[in-house]
Amino acid sequence: MIKLADVSYVRLGTRDLEGATHFATEYLGLDVAERAKGSVYFKSDEREHTLCYFEGDPGDQVVCFEVEEQFHLDEAAAQLESLGHPVRRGTASEAALRKVHDFIAFRDPTGNPIELTWRPAYSGRRYHGARDAGITGFSHVGLCSSDLARDEAFWTKVTNAQVSDRIGDAPLLRIDEVHHTIALFPSVKPGIQHINHQVETGDDIMRSHQFLKDRQVRMVFGPGRHPTSSAKFLYFEGPDGMVFEYSSGVREIADELLWRERQFMFEPKGFCKWGAKPNIAEFNK
Numbered sequence: 001m002i003k004l005a006d007v008s009y010v011r012l013g014t015r016d017l018e019g020a021t022h023f024a025t026e027y028l029g030l031d032v033a034e035r036a037k038g039s040v041y042f043k044s045d046e047r048e049h050t051l052c053y054f055e056g057d058p059g060d061q062v063v064c065f066e067v068e069e070q071f072h073l074d075e076a077a078a079q080l081e082s083l084g085h086p087v088r089r090g091t092a093s094e095a096a097l098r099k100v101h102d103f104i105a106f107r108d109p110t111g112n113p114i115e116l117t118w119r120p121a122y123s124g125r126r127y128h129g130a131r132d133a134g135i136t137g138f139s140h141v142g143l144c145s146s147d148l149a150r151d152e153a154f155w156t157k158v159t160n161a162q163v164s165d166r167i168g169d170a171p172l173l174r175i176d177e178v179h180h181t182i183a184l185f186p187s188v189k190p191g192i193q194h195i196n197h198q199v200e201t202g203d204d205i206m207r208s209h210q211f212l213k214d215r216q217v218r219m220v221f222g223p224g225r226h227p228t229s230s231a232k233f234l235y236f237e238g239p240d241g242m243v244f245e246y247s248s249g250v251r252e253i254a255d256e257l258l259w260r261e262r263q264f265m266f267e268p269k270g271f272c273k274w275g276a277k278p279n280i281a282e283f284n285k
């Protein structure tokens with residue numbers, strides 16, 4: 001079993017690196033960690049970076065998870081290969097670009113590019129957002145799934161992910177005490193459906209709602225409150241149609257033995273306690 005210790009970073013291709021950088025700093029509230037040739041790295045917490053935009057195809061979207069030991073990469077590679085997922089070892093220069101010691105790359109059953117990394121860099125430089133969005137860190141991703149049951153089986157049988165709750169057949173998967181780190185999202189194509197940053201308070205959600213709306217950023221869902229994680233949330237659209245989520249107050253599952261996964265309906269009341277309706281095509285079928 002592959003033990004995922006944390007979600008580490010996402011890498012997003014873009015044809016407009018300057019535009020994406022402007023959005024990430026001035027609107028989303030991230031901090032530029034480094035500008036390199038063809039890439040910009042962004043900080044959202046104590047890590048060296050949690051998001052990298054690079055010049056390239058916006059369809060190139062990678063999510064990376066950290067493992068605890070280098071030999072876990074070898075074990076993971078062997079297991080994934082045996083299950084029919086071709087694995088590629090990252091080269092030293094690719095690892096340097098990602099600011100990690102070592103990594104492997106493969107695709108999940110839907111075809112989402114996934115990386116597993118060992119020793120991603122942390123930073124002594126404190127994160128302070130370019131604007132005060134109240135971000136406390138990068139927390140989870142929504143991953144597209146063309147077959148929810150198959151992909152739930154992959155993540156829960158091949159890795160340490162466990163179902164915390166389901167909305168319809170879409171599972172919210174945890175790898176530690178945080179309610180979820182991966183949200184599978186029904187879709188006909190692979191990709192990252194959304195990128196979540198936690199913010200400090202519900203006030204931060206409402207402040208950002210006003211701030212982003214004033215700047216004509218497209219709101220996708222919320223403000224609202226998820227019945228599943230119990231977090232207050234806001235979803236909005238960033239560069240190349242990527243959806244970003246702020247949420248605050250995500251549930252922690254301290255005692256696994258006392259937790260039983262719950263079933264919510266795949267309809268607005270399954271997504272929001274306050275009655276907000278998602279403006280997301282896949283949710284309105």
Ligand SMILES: CC(C)c1ccc(C(=O)O)c(O)c1O
Nearest residue numbers: 142183185226228229230231
């Ligand atoms: C709309 C999506 C998949 C979703 C649903 C529930 C939560 C939560 O409980 O926090 C999310 O974070 C989501 O992104």
Ligand SMILES: [Fe+2]
Nearest residue numbers: 142183196245
């Ligand atoms: Fe989310």
